[in-house]
Amino acid sequence: MPSEENQTVLIVGAGPVGLVAANLLVDGGIPVTIVESCEDVPRDLRASTFHPPTLDMLERFGVVPSMIEQGLICPTWQFRDRTEGVVATFELARLSPDTNHPYRLQCEQWRLGELLFARLKASPLATFRLSTTATAARQTANGVELDVKSKDGGVETLTASFLVGADGIGSVVRAAVGAAFDGITIPELFLTLSTTYDFREAMPDIANISYLSDPKEWYVLIRTKRVWRALFPVDAALDDKDVTSPERAERLLQGAVPRSERYEVTHRTAYRVHERVASTYVNGRILIAGDAAHVNNPLGGMGLNGGVHDAFNLAEKLTAVIKGAPLETLERYSRQRRKIALDVVQQTTLRNRAILNTREPEARRAYYDDLRRIAGDPEKHREYVMRTSMIQSLRDSEKIA
Ligand SMILES: Cc1cc2nc3c(=O)[nH]c(=O)nc-3n(C[C@H](O)[C@H](O)[C@H](O)COP(=O)(O)OP(=O)(O)OC[C@H]3O[C@@H](n4cnc5c(N)ncnc54)[C@H](O)[C@@H]3O)c2cc1C
Numbered sequence: 001m002p003s004e005e006n007q008t009v010l011i012v013g014a015g016p017v018g019l020v021a022a023n024l025l026v027d028g029g030i031p032v033t034i035v036e037s038c039e040d041v042p043r044d045l046r047a048s049t050f051h052p053p054t055l056d057m058l059e060r061f062g063v064v065p066s067m068i069e070q071g072l073i074c075p076t077w078q079f080r081d082r083t084e085g086v087v088a089t090f091e092l093a094r095l096s097p098d099t100n101h102p103y104r105l106q107c108e109q110w111r112l113g114e115l116l117f118a119r120l121k122a123s124p125l126a127t128f129r130l131s132t133t134a135t136a137a138r139q140t141a142n143g144v145e146l147d148v149k150s151k152d153g154g155v156e157t158l159t160a161s162f163l164v165g166a167d168g169i170g171s172v173v174r175a176a177v178g179a180a181f182d183g184i185t186i187p188e189l190f191l192t193l194s195t196t197y198d199f200r201e202a203m204p205d206i207a208n209i210s211y212l213s214d215p216k217e218w219y220v221l222i223r224t225k226r227v228w229r230a231l232f233p234v235d236a237a238l239d240d241k242d243v244t245s246p247e248r249a250e251r252l253l254q255g256a257v258p259r260s261e262r263y264e265v266t267h268r269t270a271y272r273v274h275e276r277v278a279s280t281y282v283n284g285r286i287l288i289a290g291d292a293a294h295v296n297n298p299l300g301g302m303g304l305n306g307g308v309h310d311a312f313n314l315a316e317k318l319t320a321v322i323k324g325a326p327l328e329t330l331e332r333y334s335r336q337r338r339k340i341a342l343d344v345v346q347q348t349t350l351r352n353r354a355i356l357n358t359r360e361p362e363a364r365r366a367y368y369d370d371l372r373r374i375a376g377d378p379e380k381h382r383e384y385v386m387r388t389s390m391i392q393s394l395r396d397s398e399k400i401a
Contacts, residue, residue: 017290049301071107
């Protein structure tokens with residue numbers, strides 16, 4: 001067991017997953033040191049969907065009212081055909097008996113980051129090492145060592161009882177765990193465009209979260225409090241400047257909804273998408289969570305949510321171990337969360353992509369028929385929203401020993 005003097009947990013990464021884990025550990029009386037390359041909480045525009053059980057979990061930090069105030073409550077979401085219109089609408093009110101938040105909340109992930117960062121800053125148990133990059137990690141007889149490099153080039157080795165890698169897709173900590181990161185890279189890039197245009201003008205029946213299927217060019221429309229975010233697949237062979245050029249943005253948006261005016265586009269990002277799950281999330285005293293452990297396509301909003309669920313599972317077990325439970329307790333974290341990443345998150349997001357981009361007319365029709373059947377049957381509808389909102393996977397993971 002770690003000595004009484006050095007119970008500190010090192011966390012690499014102040015993304016949403018690292019900050020959730022840090023808040024939980026501190027609330028359990030455990031000191032944490034958070035190492036983050038950036039000089040502040042990263043504010044780049046990434047995920048924005050929070051599912052019902054994630055909001056239920058975050059309630060304990062007192063941050064949810066502020067997220068709701070800054071975000072947009074979305075009681076339904078839709079699959080649409082790009083030309084035919086609505087295929088099926090799913091209603092989250094059917095989850096009312098199972099959650100305090102029977103809706104998806106659209107709120108940019110950095111807003112949660114800022115709230116969690118502020119909460120940690122108020123704790124005497126939290127230490128931040130910002131503008132500091134982890135370069136390597138290893139286990140020692142009684143703990144862990146982390147090599148870090150500061151912005152001015154200074155290098156040092158930090159020591160602690162445990163190390164949590166919440167350092168995103170390029171995780172240095174995953175290498176120290178010795179985990180493989182097998183899977184696939186999606187052939188197309190995902191281009192996200194934010195626009196002030198209100199798509200409800202052209203599609204009055206559109207839900208705030210809509211997946212538009214098309215054999216040639218599918219896309220996604222997601223409304224936030226301030227803008228609509230449109231996501232299009234684009235050819236990965238194009239150079240970076242071309243992918244995010246204003247001309248391409250205008251062409252894609254005009255192709256989706258033709259207008260006489262130009263679109264006002266306030267933000268453009270393109271990113272590469274992978275489907276990968278680490279071969280283990282734990283090795284002794286070193287753990288990984290969030291994108292460091294699993295990545296998937298964003299169709300269904302499961303990456304960030306799954307990462308937050310990892311952080312809750314991990315922090316509960318790590319707190320127990322630091323307070324005397326056997327070290328092997330941590331391996332159940334890996335078994336539970338890895339199975340969900342493989343069997344639920346990856347399968348659901350891959351199926352969502354197939355519904356959107358399948359070309360063969362018969363296969364498309366079969367997907368549509370299935371979605372309509374589910375939406376039209378009260379029992380199936382509820383089961384489906386239990387699964388896609390991730391409530392079911394959290395319940396199922398409790399059964400994994
Ligand atoms: C460009 C982009 C756009 C995305 N858009 C969407 C989207 O539209 N919808 C969706 O559902 N999901 C999206 N995602 C995925 C989603 O944002 C992630 O699932 C989520 O951020 C995972 O959180 P995390 O805390 O695990 O990792 P991250 O948010 O990646 O945080 C990792 C943190 O670790 C820090 N870090 C990394 N390496 C080191 C190191 N060696 N030393 C110190 N610090 C380090 C980073 O600076 C960062 O702050 C996107 C991802 C990317 C990369």
